[in-house]
Amino acid sequence: MARILYVNIPSEGHVNPTIGLVKELVDNGEEVVYLCTEGYRKRIQQTGAEFRTYQVNENLFDELGFTPTEARHPLQFVDFILRGIIEPHVPEILRLVQNESFDYFIYDSMFGWGGSILEEKLGIPAICSITHFVFTEPLELEESADAHGDLDIEALHKQTTSTLERIANTYQVTIPAIEDVFFHHGVSKLVFTSRYFHPDADKLDDSFILPGPSLTPRHDAPEFPFELLRSRYEQVAYISMGTIVNKDVEFYKLCFEAFQDIPVQFVLSCGKETDLDPIGDCIPSNFIIEPYVPQLEILQRVDAFITHAGMNSTSEALYYDVPLVTIPLTSDQPIVAKRVEELGAGIYLDKNSLTPEGLRSALLQVLQEESYKKQAKQIGDSFREAGGYKEAANRLMSLFLKV
Structure with missing residues (x-):
């Protein structure tokens, strides 16, 4: 039996893909200690893993001056990983597991270079858990400053370099190149997609394991009136913009205008903290709106999905053969949306030029063709052929087979 440390960030799209893998490891006799934030305690404990919590600054984005949807340069993401993830959390993680022994550990790719620091300080092999596409090309850090308006790239570069030096001095480790902060360290890299879906998969060597998405039932999913889905119309479309950037009431108004007279049943997941009262009079009769829905169950019953193209939501839809209309907002979402369109499984719409007519046309095309x-x-x-969490667990256990 191996003893495994799993370190993750508090995000639905990063935690959910790991649930099946962790449960499969535990069911096969492995011992897993899982570190995340308190909100994920119940979900992790249901896998049989031991859960430990670390603290996150709720005002982090404000204090760092970082808004994911408004980021205009890769250095902003590098700065966020360094000051928002590595610097505050690596020392806390080391404190939570001090004087304990593990056979190996798995860390989320958002820890970036922090995974390498943990690997060195813990003295055990590392596996990088990647819930997005792998960056097969170096980050473009030398773009013209003119392309980024009033963003002071020179000052940002100086700040990033200073943070790198400060962290390296703290742990007495080698300073990496800025573009390597995102580098996926570890003896293996576990990527929750298939080689077919991954762009430029031929550039990924044998250290990359691609077992496909890891989908498991969610025990905290709310109830939903599934009997209403096809009670009035033959087709059903689902709309969700994820769990992080989902409070855009103007977007929902645009959806209402686009789809109010289409003979399709719409299900809109608007987010638990979104107030739709100001636009309550605009909601068409063909919309079912809930703050939170059982997404996996919904996706097994719909004909199309309008989404922000987050990797998790996109993978869940495609796992159930659902075509997409993608409206990427931030981060890697444009890359995911582009890949969906390249493979002919959906249509990519630009959020900056979105109109009711364009959205309506795209959905009808996806539904009718x-x-x-x-x-x-x-x-x-x-x-499905890639094997999912069972294949992932088998590959990891074979890597660290204890005789």
């Missing part, structure tokens, strides 16, 4: 469903199924087949 069979090719989108066919290509979504091809990606879904690649996901």
